[in-house]
Amino acid sequence: MTRRLARLLPRRRRSSRPPRRLAALLLAIALLPLLPATARAADPPPPSAPAARSAVAAMQPGWNMGNTYDAIPDETSWGNPPVTRELLRKVKSQGFKSIRLPVTWGIHQGGAPGYTIDPAWMAKVRQVVDWALDEDLYVLLNMHHDSWMWVNNLATDHDAVLARYEATWTQIAAEFRDRPSKLVLESINEPTFSGTSGDEENYRLLAELNRAFHRIVRESGGRNADRLLVLPTLYTNSEQGRLDALAAELTELRDPMVATTIHFYGWWPFSVNIAGYTRFDATSEQDLTAQFDRVYNTFVARGIPVVVGEYALLAYDHNRPGIIERGEQRKYFEFLGNYARERRLTTMLWDAGQFLNRTTLQWRDPELFAQIRSSWTTRSGTASSDLVFLPKSEAITSRTLTLNPNGTDFQGLRHGTRTLVKGRDYTVSGNQLTLTAGGLTTLAGDRAYGVNATLEARFSRGVPWRIDVITSDTPVLSNATGDTGGLTIPTRFRGDMLATMESRYDDGSNAGPADWTPFQQWDTSFTAYTPDSIKLTSAFLDSLKDGSRVTLTFHFWSGAEVAYHVTRTGTTVTGTPA
Template structure:
């Protein structure tokens, strides 16, 4: 779940223009040179096929021609006038060698070049491990069998994923006392959202060792309690945009980041689960994804799986969670592709559930009742009732669970409305129904706790003391 007050995305459109030089003599001028550039100047692609757009910045009357050095790279045009764009289609690299190409654009006596790089194919038959695979202390259960052991889960929300530092969003630092309390309350699984780039070098994506150590400290709070841990890459400023233009950049950054994380945690046993991303979508676009969007997002999942497996050791057998588009059940059912994996039966699919939004998250809504126990139709949205919950989770069971892929309901919840008398009855009923339906359909329910107490919040525990602040909600979440 993204924090309610996210930083606004700033879109910068850079237009290269000609320059003018002047002397003290106003009658003396120098002619503007041709304003000519290509963006981006470098493109990186995974071995999978892909698409991208190259932008040409040029004076409106200037002619340009394009030459392409590779037969595995198709361009939409080879000539034009002024500013424009060229679409690129990259064929799948079915070889074990990385490959490069150069696109050259000429205008008059000026030339500009774009470098294209594509990774080697690292499918199940050609993967090279950093160290030898190590099956010790790694379960042989399928991912579906694993989910049956994971019980009910809880999210350490708005903490290690807080942009600016662990306490930047108002929560205290995560403590052993808190995680001990989560375990004592009956939770068997803890999901730890993390912003890895929070403490990374912007150029090399190298993660600060101190941040890796801090995340490991929190992981150990849970592992010392014999809990399952789902550790993910969580929003992180929204750099995982699933567009053709960003695909190569994101896949490269994702692979570099997960190689570091996976290597650092490589010796942990099967109770530690890596999750590659969180709610990947194009910022602000909550509609049905285009084929571009979900195809690119599926490539992120594949990059994550390949990068982790390649680190070898116990990571060769670790359970890994990938996500459907924006973790939306309908989009996941329609568009998600299970990545190719060298290790069978170890992948999990993750979705989230916050329907109906007006009841669960909308602070300004008058929809404060839910389900068959509702008494006022004006305060109820009937479209997302009990039958809808069951139907949505049945979709996940039919497509994934029944086909050997375990499913994590990584987030669900509903805000408390202290200003609406009687509303807590419906929140309790909603959370109980969703949690039970998830378990019935083979999904692991993981409650979203944002850590804050008061109106329109979702905390279950006092983060400072570990005290359960809503005992009735806790009872509702448990089987």
């Protein structure tokens, strides 16, 4: 992943792109129509060999051993325990056919001219590769955070960077030249370059690196002579210009044992919860299908296999629940898995420890992983929401959700071991599922704040859709005093959950670091991880005009909205209910 996201996971790196690639640039890329491609292959690239296509297909699905051998300075530095063979066995047992092994080499190298890789580090990498191969897993081995640590200086320090890159890959190629063909090599992770004149120079530099990688590996002999090699687009993204530039490279190489790779983390505003994009909606779907369609049309339709070398959601992390609502996560992964299958893309889940607990070897959210695993082979039914709120201060009335069968047939509802009765507990009209007042009254029980009951909507295939029945009332926020270092707002959530925060000055203009939208970014401007408070960050408070009053509107998943005033005077900040 890219360095622009490092702030999303305190004390843990998930990234590799320089921080100057700011959120505003990402949003501009996401929101604006794509510009015409400037780099196009004069001739279409030749199709890859059947062996290359079958190997990439056999790698589906894949799993990333993230934040481990790519961690700086060592494998345990970013929160994961040392790798064990049991971990590889667990990954294999869960249905994965391949692992991607991100490795940062540069911090384990000597100086010029040899740039010798530390033998102990090479031995660690070799051991994991061999363990995985022994488990009959494909292994995609790469050069990872080197991309932003030193390779990015290729334009300004060309000869020294190229010499180091070539020396590094010469050693890697020699070390693994005799490993089975299930070992696959990737030239560079998320390539980026500093000090260039723009994309055309970036494309030229990446092509130079990829040619050097290709030459070194092929000339090293052994099984490297026809080993499958994976080449990335610039930044490993799927804008059409990036894809066309890589297609031009393939036309020049004319190597039948080459595949391509991109990364995908979803529609950016949804994946980090900014600008009010709290749901996996039509915009997010269209972004996904457009990117996968471009990759398909540029490569797969021409017989060139594609590996989505990393996918997840940018802000998904088990330590910070709530940024992306649970049901919306599930809809995203369900849709992604299905569309990747339709477009014949091999996907590799980016897991930096937020999905699989590598200490206990248990999934942190088994229900979410079940959704991901199911998407590899079939579709699952979902619904417009997985949350049904019943205001505690009001009489219980019926509630309606829209079912999204996704080609399945709705089979009914269960509560634990009890099958709910159609006509009494719920009704179905077309795709409208209505939970009756009587059925909800039984499920709500004593109507304590929070989740009173969890239902399963079952479909003819795939995994059930979870529906939480929740008793809530409008949250209550209290007075608060702090400074620009942070403000903690005492909050009684009363069963509800925060969705997002809107922020405006008294004149109606947007307030906050993301001044292009009134809806600020979770974690950057605010958090809500504790059961008794909402916190405003120093980044948000520092961005406010001195002497200004800001009206915050907190939007909750029940639909409730609560207004709150924040005033900054010098470094002092006060908050009061509106």
